[in-house]
Amino acid sequence: MWLDQVLQGVLLGGYYALIACGLSFMFGILRIVNLAHGSIAVLSAYLVWVVAEQLKISPFLALIAVLPVMAAAGWLLQRTVLERSLRSGALTPLLSTFGLAVVIDNVLFQRFGADTRSLAPDIGDLAFNSWDVPGGGSVGQLALITFGVAVALLVGLQLFLNRTPLGRAIRATSEDPDTAELVGIDSRNVYAAASAIALVTVAIAGTFLAMRATFDPYTGPTQLIFAFEAVVIGGTGSLWGTLIGGIVLGVAQNLGSQINGQGFLIAGHAVFFVVLAARFLMAGRSPRTLLRALRGASA
Amino acid sequence: MSLLAVEHLDARHGLLHAVRDVSFALEEGEILALVGANGAGKTTLLRSISGAHKPSGGRVLFDGADVTAVRANERVRRGIALVPEGRRLFSSMTVEENLLVAGRTKRPGRWNYETVLDAFPLLRLHAKQRSGDLSGGQQQATAIGRALMTNPRVLLLDEVSLGLSPVAVNMVYECLQAVIASGATIVLVEQDLSRALRIATRVACMLEGRIVLEGKASDMTREQVTEAYFGLRRSDASGAAS
Numbered sequence: 392m393w394l395d396q397v398l399q400g401v402l403l404g405g406y407y408a409l410i411a412c413g414l415s416f417m418f419g420i421l422r423i424v425n426l427a428h429g430s431i432a433v434l435s436a437y438l439v440w441v442v443a444e445q446l447k448i449s450p451f452l453a454l455i456a457v458l459p460v461m462a463a464a465g466w467l468l469q470r471t472v473l474e475r476s477l478r479s480g481a482l483t484p485l486l487s488t489f490g491l492a493v494v495i496d497n498v499l500f501q502r503f504g505a506d507t508r509s510l511a512p513d514i515g516d517l518a519f520n521s522w523d524v525p526g527g528g529s530v531g532q533l534a535l536i537t538f539g540v541a542v543a544l545l546v547g548l549q550l551f552l553n554r555t556p557l558g559r560a561i562r563a564t565s566e567d568p569d570t571a572e573l574v575g576i577d578s579r580n581v582y583a584a585a586s587a588i589a590l591v592t593v594a595i596a597g598t599f600l601a602m603r604a605t606f607d608p609y610t611g612p613t614q615l616i617f618a619f620e621a622v623v624i625g626g627t628g629s630l631w632g633t634l635i636g637g638i639v640l641g642v643a644q645n646l647g648s649q650i651n652g653q654g655f656l657i658a659g660h661a662v663f664f665v666v667l668a669a670r671f672l673m674a675g676r677s678p679r680t681l682l683r684a685l686r687g688a689s690a
Numbered sequence: 691m692s693l694l695a696v697e698h699l700d701a702r703h704g705l706l707h708a709v710r711d712v713s714f715a716l717e718e719g720e721i722l723a724l725v726g727a728n729g730a731g732k733t734t735l736l737r738s739i740s741g742a743h744k745p746s747g748g749r750v751l752f753d754g755a756d757v758t759a760v761r762a763n764e765r766v767r768r769g770i771a772l773v774p775e776g777r778r779l780f781s782s783m784t785v786e787e788n789l790l791v792a793g794r795t796k797r798p799g800r801w802n803y804e805t806v807l808d809a810f811p812l813l814r815l816h817a818k819q820r821s822g823d824l825s826g827g828q829q830q831a832t833a834i835g836r837a838l839m840t841n842p843r844v845l846l847l848d849e850v851s852l853g854l855s856p857v858a859v860n861m862v863y864e865c866l867q868a869v870i871a872s873g874a875t876i877v878l879v880e881q882d883l884s885r886a887l888r889i890a891t892r893v894a895c896m897l898e899g900r901i902v903l904e905g906k907a908s909d910m911t912r913e914q915v916t917e918a919y920f921g922l923r924r925s926d927a928s929g930a931a932s
Contacts, residue, residue, distance in 0.1 A: 556790070556791075556794050559783070559787050559790060559791045559794075560791055560794060562780070562782070562783060562787075562791075563780045563783065563791045566780045566781070566782055566783070567778060567780060569742060569762075569778075570774065570778040570780070571763075571780075571791075572741070572742070572761065572762040572763045572766075573740060573742060573762055573763075573766065573771070573772050573774060573778075574766065574771075574791060574792035574794075574795075574836060574837070574839075574840060575763050575766035575767055575792060575794060575795035575840050576763055576791070576794065577761075577763045577764075578763070
């Protein structure tokens with residue numbers, strides 16, 4: 392049973408890695424913690440749901456239609472909001488993306504109401520079918536596909552960054568935007584392209600969220616927390632670390648639920664806290680500084 | 691028409707007036723050595739020409755067009771490349787990636803990945819190595835190669851020998867010979883007066899943000915430049931400037 396729970400945790404971790412991918416990419420390249428990340432995922436879930444319902448097509452086809460829209464939104468978001476925010480210090484992007492999340496959540500509530508929705512009915516048997524695993528247990532087909540998509544996306548992004556001219560330009564700009572300008576790179580356009588790519592990954596994650604569970608206008612913040620925890624556990628800005636972070640979070644939650652009925656969320660948060668504290672201490676800060684920071688955060 | 695002209699340029703760092711009313715013009719194929727003590731304003735002047743620093747007054751003209759308000763990346767596309775002080779390589783990227791990332795501008799010209807490696811043979815040996823792991827001389831060669839990948843019409847070299855061992859400096863200047871031989875137009879900021887006077891066709895000496903001596907390198911003695919460099923006989927040197 393424990394082995395099965397670990398396996399289910401790994402698959403759940405695939406979803407967390409998928410939802411965290413865009414957050415990690417954006418932080419790694421743009422140095423922005425996008426607090427609207429979860430809300431944007433839910434926004435794309437609604438977009439896919441609307442397209443699928445209106446055109447009576449599969450959510451996977453609807454996603455293909457939504458991806459360019461989200462890419463354009465990412466480009467615009469960077470050029471109109473994030474670029475200006477970044478110029479005003481580290482706190483402004485946090486505030487502006489928090490504000491954006493509030494706007495998105497409430498516009499969705501205004502437009503769609505509080506009803507929960509899901510894309511599960513639109514994908515038929517895929518929503519609940521599973522394959523048996525030798526030695527007992529089973530793996531959900533959708534969960535396995537989600538894990539595969541997460542791995543493929545992270546591998547694809549890594550290859551893109553390492554092997555393509557735009558990928559190299561993104562890495563160069565991320566490392567030193569001023570020098571990037573001096574070798575002919577338009578850092579504003581490169582950042583906007585990175586933001587567009589991040590929102591494409593968020594759209595994919597939002598669609599899988601909508602296929603595996605229900606969502607409503609206020610689902611975003613919870614998804615942001617899971618994504619944030621996966622990114623921090625795996626190491627901020629590292630794509631491979633995000634996959635590992637997602638898996639660690641998923642396994643911890645599943646094992647936690649076996650220990651106690653309420654243990655699912657607590658175990659995940661506990662692992663996040665332990666990793667965060669370990670990073671804090673390894674960075675040379677004293678335990679007293681950590682406690683002071685925690686007291687400050689709770690005050 | 692001059693290839694590069696700077697007219698009454700002023701540049702500041704907050705309250706510090708780093709460049710004051712600087713004017714000069716550079717013809718195609720000329721090598722201008724910009725010398726002066728630390729804090730004379732040489733780096734700020736080069737950064738203002740490249741677009742990395744916004745001047746507070748005056749104009750930068752390139753090929754007859756006013757580029758003062760043009761962003762740095764667009765100036766590179768037009769043919770102005772800066773090798774910045776301290777190399778400023780993308781340290782997490784390999785030498786090959788540092789070169790290729792600058793090749794995105796796709797300006798036509800003789801320089802490409804292969805011709806740069808031919809001019810800087812040591813880079814071929816370290817092409818797959820992270821640039822942050824290279825020695826200072828190898829890093830400087832990579833930084834010059836990276837600028838060449840943009841096929842510049844004017845190459846701005848800022849303190850290429852700074853912090854390097856004498857052996858590394860010789861190596862860098864040996865590599866630069868291929869660039870000079872190609873007829874490149876260069877503005878060279880250099881602390882080593884002898885070396886600067888040896889390769890330059892013209893010399894400009896800066897003191898406290900102003901050009902206090904300017905002329906053909908062949909017409910100047912080392913003593914003249916040294917006196918202007920340290921601010922001795924300043925009025926005489928200013929007179930010689932014209």
